[in-house]
Amino acid sequence: MGETEITFFEDLIRDKDWSSLRHELEDMDPILIAEIIDELPEQDDIILFRLLPREQAKNTFQYLPHEKQEQIIEGLAKNVNRVAGLLNDLDPDDRTAFFEELPGNITQRLIQLLSPEERLIATRLLGYPEHSIGRLMTPEFVAVKPDFTVEQALKHIRMYGRDSETLNLIYVVDDNWKLIDDIRIREIILADPGQHVRDLMDEHFVSLYAFDDQEVAIRVFQDQDRIALPVLDSEGLLLGIVTVDDVMDVVEEETTEDFHKFGSFQAAIVNPLKARIFFLYQKRILWLIVLVFMNVFSGAALATFEGVIQSAVSLVFFLPLLIGSGGNAGAQSATLMIRSLAIGDVETKDWFRLLGREFLVSFLLGVTMAAGVSLIASVRAPQYIVVVAATMILAVMSGSLIGMITPFIFTKLKLDPATASAPLITSIADISGVVIYFSIASWYMGL
Template sequence: MNEIKSALIPLIENQEWKKLKSQVEKLEPYDVAELFEELSERDKIIVFRLLNNEQTKDVFKMLSHEKQQEIIDGLAENANKITRLLNDIEPDDRTAFLAELPGEVAQKLIQQLSPEQRAITNQLLGYPKDSIGRLMTTEYVAVRPEFTVEETFQHIRKFGHDSETLNVIYVVDENWKLIDDLRIKELILADPNQIVDDLINHNFKALKATDDQEEAIKKFKNYDRVALPVLSEEGVLIGIVTFDDIMDIADNESSEDFHKFGAIRSAISNPLKARVFELYKNRVVWLLALVFMNLFSGAALESFENVIQSVVALVFFLPLLIDSGGNAGSQTATLMIRSLAMGDVKISDWYKLIGKELVVSLFLGVTMAAGVSLVASFRAPEVIGVVAITMVLTVLMGSIVGLLLPFIFTKLKLDPATASAPLITSIADISGVLIYFSIASWWFGF
């Protein structure tokens, strides 16, 4: 990337626009999008202006929302360029961009669209925020079942230039209801005089426009498709969702869950470029809440002050024991959150898993108890029994909390990733202190 930048910057500085345009047109859209991360705002706009129409669409799609906004702002004095860009990019990409803008700004840009594209955009924006309707594109190729294979290819050549994908062709009736979908390979290998109706088996998978986007992720995973049709309640084909769009959504979902599991309020795309206050704001609420939550640990310690003063060696093992419970809980929660997100387990499966998790965590606890007992035999033999029993119970407690919290959050219609690692760790800390010193009090007769 540095080589590309060093080759283009002198051309920009010397205003050698013809050479710059020639160099830019040789670049892949991905390389141009990556280059924009390195260029100044002024140079970005210069390079973007020199892209051809096809590059403009592809590069704009690959940019972050912030970079897209910078491009639109930079082209503000060139209304024709903005109009052409917004009309040319795919409807789903345009909808995703407009949905992030303030309503007043979005409406101004929508008014610059052609009547046809404006109608499509308003339709897509009318669907719920995280629905398939927001994600779909209306650019696809559909044919009638009575078409011959040769007629189908003629239709594709005529109407397929703007299609999001030509890997799948859709077969519809006179009312535009979906009959089936056909992979292009099946058409290529068929006899030119064969009719489409002979090639289909009426066995297709589809999505509803009102379905949640996570439903699309599951269907793409389960059925290995490059595209899926989107239907209205009446079965009418109204759009398609492609694999690349689903990959973007899956990536966003993973990032969002990762941030939630780390107790960060919302995803930050690039911490290098994020403002200090933005980083602070996204982390302070959870951390402050956990500070007050951990006061319970201090209160528990205070209530066992006489035990601690009498057997000081107990303090040495305290961090090890409570951290083990938190770590076990975080492991279990990570497994459960992923399984729930991927649809491998359902909320009704919790009782099937709890027995298995009890056995697994018992084995883990006993193994870890053996390890900590070995350490205690050298450091403080008198507390071996206490630390061994505590290790087993804290690992059991942490694992059960880590298992149940994602199911509880799902039941409450909350994202299971909200059962974050710091929350699990704090619960494990409090329960670990209580378990440890309660056993010590009983063991030493306090």
């Protein structure tokens, strides 16, 4: 949202031109309204939010950053009815996500503003472990009984489907609410009105369990290509559903978290423009200090081969190129392994098989890159072509194998494999690259 648009809304608020302001907001997308509110100065943002109609306010609230959501709630605190209406109108899964970020005492106070029905839903959702599927699910779905006729089922859907998260799938439950099947709405619409729901059932469905980790939901959605999945308890009772948009939010959070870890951040940083300077410093300094001390080993390795370097100074020209190639190969390999481990394509038991494959792939990569660097060496230092080419092959192979093995080691130690970050792997590859390079040079020169 540009400064001109923000200034325009600030001017309308300053001039108290409420009719023009309402007119501007009337047909605006909730996402754009949320962007405007986020950019407006304090107090102006609350004024604009107060002017939104009930439905528009509900849709806009879920797109606001958490800090802004808290600010809006605080600003509306004098109007208890408005706060209660907003919280009651929010979808249960969006409301749960908001409550999770608040201090416990504030959450409890806000829960008391909910209607008895919504309060029951909120406390049940908040009772599931953090990062569990139970925290993602919504109880807004449509279920029918197997002895319903198609005509009865359609009447039931029309009556209760308005508030459902999705109507693509209709769930079939018994008298105890145990899930029996799910049926696509298309099949019900096209069926004969006199048919019974049980006639449309195949009793084959895919489900999730409320206490499973959210990553389970990600894998199941990827494998099953569904837009919604039912959530059951340990006895098979239907508790709610999880939709693909909720899972995609989790995927984005997991990807962001892994990205920051892979770059050697201690924790995900929300926004580097808004975060405090000391916070940014605190989250980055530890890994950088660790890597500084690791790079001391590179210096020690160079010092060990000081005689070789003095005898052939031209070898230093190729040093950044060779160890950089090893580090890049290691980072590539680590990225592939971390992603594969995260989405379940590979498991720790596969590491030996993958080691053999990575050995062959890295050898081919090393040979190809050695051919390229040999052309450079033929112009710069033709007498050392063998040293440079052999080092390139071994550096790429060692870097690749280090990059592949390290995430498996972290996984085996019950640590997040994303912590096997690029700078760490690059530093290890650098040290091994220096040792390989000057060891080969020393052997070749007979020193």
